[in-house]
Amino acid sequence: MTSERFTSTATTTCGYCGVGCRLEAHADHGRIVSIAPALDGPANEGHTCLKGRFAHQFTRSRDRLTSPLIREGKGLRVASWEEAYARIVSELTRIKSQHGPDAIAGLASSRATNEDCYAMARLMRAAIGTNNIDNCSRVCHSPTSFALRKSLGLSGATGSFTDIDHAEVAVLIGVNPTQGHPVVGARIKQAALRGTKLVTIDPRRIELADYGVLHLSPRPGTNAAVALGLCHVVQRDGLTDEQFIAQRTSGYEAVVELLEAYSPHAVQEITGIPAADIERAAHIYGEAASASILWGLGVTEHKYGSEVVQLLCNLALMTGKLGKPGSAMLPLRGQNNVQGSSDMGALPDTYTAYRSVADEAVAAQFEQAWGVPLSRQKGYTIPQMFDAAVAGKLKAMYIFGEDVAQSDPDTAHVVEALESLEFLVCQEIFENETTRYADVILPASAFLEKSGTFTNAERRFQRVEPAIDPPGGARTDFEIITTVSRMLGHEMGWQTPWDALDEIARLTPQYAGLSYERLGRHGLQWPVAADGTDSPTLYETRFETADGLGHFAALPYKAPGDAPDNEFQLVMVTGRVLQHYNAGTMTRRTHNLDLVDRDWLEIHPDDAARLWISDGDRVSVRSRVGQTQLYARVTPRIEPGHVFTSFHFPETRTNLLIGQSADVNTACPEYKVVAVDVRPMSEQPAFTPQLVSA
Amino acid sequence: MSDTVRIDGVQLEVAPGTTILEAAKLAGRWVPTLCFDERQAPFGACRVCMVGVEGSANPLPACTTVCRDGMNVSTEDPTARRVAGAVVELVLSELPAAPAPHTELAQVAQRLQVGAELRWPGAVHAVDHDLEHPYLAFQHELCISCGRCVRACDEVQGAFALTAVGRGFDANVAAGLDGGFLHSSCVSCGACADTCPTDAITEQLLLVGGNGNSAVAAGV
Structure with a gap:
């Protein structure tokens, strides 16, 4: 609705969860006053949840960081940007010369834009000279990324949210969409009301279980056994797609052998799910003409989380339920840009689009583009960074957009690591548990205050446009990172995030056709060919593995890392x-x-x-x-x-x-x-x- | 397979099942609506989207009438427009104050050129506000019973928190068992406020921080 109630309106992409709702953010003289869903948003179709629509007042909270702070003695004091930059440059330069570039590590953020993450990765790789760069998808969907690449080739959903509308059956495992991904949750509920059969698998009876045909409650940590049990019944009862298995996959024989041990009764013993329910679930999935599998952190945040995703891929591969409408594997990403932050190469072992840092041709391409020699050595993952800090090998960290002392596991260990560092930079919108240990805090900007792109859970690059300015002396992350890089002697040569997007497209064949103009209002789903053609559905004719086949993984169930006992019941x-x-x-x-x-x-x-x-x-x-x-x-x-x-x-x-x-x-x-x-x-x-x- | 229709003389091919309202939009012709929202199934309650159809004795609602091959539609049919104008005027006559200019009701009224003077003054709804929820505000006196909020809650969000209550002049909308949003199954998604054509349900933040063009801020 247009109206003179607002002085400006920006069409942007929501910065909360990974659904990627398109929003119309209305401002009145520099304040967000109302946010409405964009009617043409491909992921949200004119809807949004209470976070996207209403939770914007934080942008003008009096707690916002509005000027740089630097440590002096035991406390922090207000500083100018020049002073903060100077401190960062002198400390990072000192540590690099005394201990080498690998004594420094950076964290990009799944909350930030692709361009911010790409810039952060380039800062660490080119300006510092280390592959010690990671992002918070490490603690949520890294197992999904690992497993999908192993089984199918690409690190992303195989289809789109529209597959939910076309699926005869949807299996939800370890995901609670009406709470975590409300707009997709609403979409699934509407599909169920129209007749899509839902099978929910979760230790809790989630809301969507009430709209489904069957709910299974496995013991936490036994998802692998559930997946193996489903595959067992599908194989035993001939619900497989033999032609698909023969033509498009490899490794099936080993799986058949493995499945023998996972009869519904054996699975009941492990998971606590009645054998009859395993049988029913397998038949509902196996007999459907089209069926999609959706999962979340209830699958990944486990000792064998990545293996469970591979086992779910097995289920889809043996029934041929991939690469066609209604039959998709849809990981629901937790944060707005979990997909993109990893796509951008903010990872210790890969450049953009998951190309290895050890790959000579890729590294050489980036060396040429950036004009500096680059390390072929894998860097630290987030947990390794903390271990290295405690061990005295890592001396400095530059963390932006992640409160590791609140979000990461084993808080005491994280705090010990942060205290062990000689120098910590935090780039944030608010002070938090982590900034307590910072030597320099830089006031950054929220998603409503910056431009760039986010990539949602269906691999869709979407534009982010500023609706308001950052408050006080706060600056955009992009400006801060590129400035730090320049002062460290590495000029990135970009004026705006869109220049960075152009570079990403130029250096990444998978994103070749990306541009600000082509993204338009509806975004593009990668891979994006040079002519701008995007890919709503993957693997229609071949998988993106080296041999073009889908890879079965014969992985047995293994017990989780923790178990109840007499003391902890x-x-x-x-x-x-x-x-x-x-x-x-x-x-x-x-x-x-x-x-x-x-x-x-x-x-x-x-x-x-x-x-x-x-x-x-x-x-x-x-x-x-x-x-x-x-x-x-x-x-x-x-x-x-x-x-x-x-x-x-x-x-x-x-x-x-x-x-x-x-x-x-x-x-x-x-x-x-x-x-x-x-x-x-x-x-x-x-x-x-x-x-x-x- | 497609059907051929004429909308105000513009001929176009439409897929079977296309409604007159959808065809009119394709033809670039305006049809007034009040209870229609493209995110919801057509409801056909308000009778504002009336159009003339050749061969039909009476005007037909565009939102629920499906195009037939060879149909000849006039969106500016005088009888249809008179009906639509009267409906909007009757709706306005029950409100205690003119709707805020940004609302869909105000915009439709302006376009149909009704409401400046009401021919049928009479009883108006008593002011009844529920401002307990941190984000959603109920201004019951502005409710015109179009049903859009109820359908948004059912068909878009699936929270089933809103219900049509009362009859005739007392018809209104209630959350839960009429205990307000906070005491219902409402999940605060705001789809109701987004679709409401009168601000009967609107955003608290717009009332408090807005420019005073709503009933509450104006102190009605």
Whole structure:
């Protein structure tokens, strides 16, 4: 709706989850006053959730960082940009000359634009000279990326959200879309109401289970057994697509051999799911003319998360449910640019489009473009950075857009690492748990204040346009990173993020046809050919592996990294709620706080009764590595033996409870299986900050 | 396979199942609407999108009438326009104040040139506001029972939080069991406020920080 109520309107892309809703952001004299969904947004089709629509007041929060801060003695003081830049350049130069470039590491952010991430990767590689660059997709969907590349070739969804509308069956595993990806959640619900059969697989009875035909509740950490059980029944009962297997895949024989051990009864033993339900789920999926598989962090954030994604690929490969309308594999990405930050090569082992840093031809191409020699040596992943910092090998970090001390597992270890560093730069919109350890804090900009592109969960590059200016002395991330690089002696030669996009397109065959003009209002789904043709569906005729075949993986079930015992009797799973977003930095500074003001611990009535816990009680939650306090919510949506909580509030520090166990292939932390001891607290200690009761 | 239709003399081919409203849009012709939202299934409740169809004794609603091959449609048929104007005028006559200029109702009224003077003054809705929710504001007196919010909640979001309540002059919309948004299954997506053509449901932030062109800010 147009109106004189607003002085300006920018059509941009939402900066919360990975759905990639297109938004009309209306401003009145430099303040966002209203956000409406763009009617022609391909992912959201005129809809958005309460985060995209309403949670924008954080942009003008009085807590916003508006000038650089630098450490002086024990405290931080306001500094000019010149002073902050000078400190960064002198410290990084000193550390580099004393300890070498590999003593410095940088983190790009899945919240930032592709161009910001690309610039950050270039800063570390070209200006510093190290491959120590990673991004927060490490702790969410790196297993998805790893597995999809192994099985199918490319690191992205095989189809688009429109496949949900065309699917006869949708299998949702380890994902709760109505909370985590609300607009896709609404789309799935509407599809279910029109007759799409939903099979939901999650330790919690998620909302969409109420709209589905079958819900399976596996024990946390046993997804692999579920996938193997489904494949077993599909194979046993001849629901396979033999022609597809013969013509387009390799490695099936080994899988058939492996599957023998995973009869529904064997799977029932491991997962707790009734054998009959495994049979039914396999038939619903196998018999459908078209079926899609959707998953989230409930699959990936496990010790064998990447293997489970490979096993899900097996299921799709053996039934030929890939590369056609309605039959897609759709990982729901957590953050707005989880897809893009990794696509851009903000990873320790790859340049753009996942090309190895050890690949001589690729490295030479970038050396020529950037005019500097580049390291062929893999850099540190995020967990390796913290280990190296504690070991004294890593001396400096430049972190932008990630609160590692709040979001990453084993908080105590992270804090020790940050304290061990000689020099830490944080580039943020708010002070947070991590900035406490910073030597320089740079005030940056939020998604409503910058330009560039985000890539959503269906591989769609979409434009981001500024609706307002950064507050006070804050600057855009792009300007900050390119300036730091220039002062370190490496001129990137870009005026705007669109110049960076042009370079990305020039140096990456997979993104060859990208340009500001071509992106237009609707974006483009990669691969984008040089003539601008994009790819809503992948693998219609061949897979993007070296031999063009889909690769089966014969991977047995293995037990998760943690298990309940006498001392820690319950298994905790963590996740998001609708009203808040990750570390809550943004949503806690909006009226969303009036809707949900704390993290809750969901517990089954049987466990609650056994432990003398009532709804609303304050409880202590203790794991092998940490302890925190939460309020209990007694609900039958969770199975007995399991508890669930979110991680949005720094008062809770949920990640204090998470240990070092991580995915074997990608080091993605095992956030989803933590043995805990829960007990009521007889009285509330006086030092506990009290929240307003709901 | 396609059907040939004429909209105000413009001939075009449309796919079977295309409504007159969709065909008119393709032909670049304006048809007034009030209860229509392209994100929702056509509802046909308000009778504002009336058009003349050759061979039909009475005007037909464009949003729910499917094109037939050879159909000849006039969007500016005088009878149809008179009906639409009267409907909008009757709707306006129940409101305690003129709708804010940015609303769809105000814009349709202006385009149909009605509402400057109301021929049928009479009872108007009593002011009844629910401002408890942090984002969504109910201004019940502005509700015209078009059903768009209820359908947005059902067909777009799937929260099923809103219901049409009351009859005749008392017809209105309620969240949950009429306890307001906060005490319903509302998920605060705002699809209702987005589609509302009168600001009966609108954004709190626009009321507080807006330019005073809404009923609440104007102190009605």
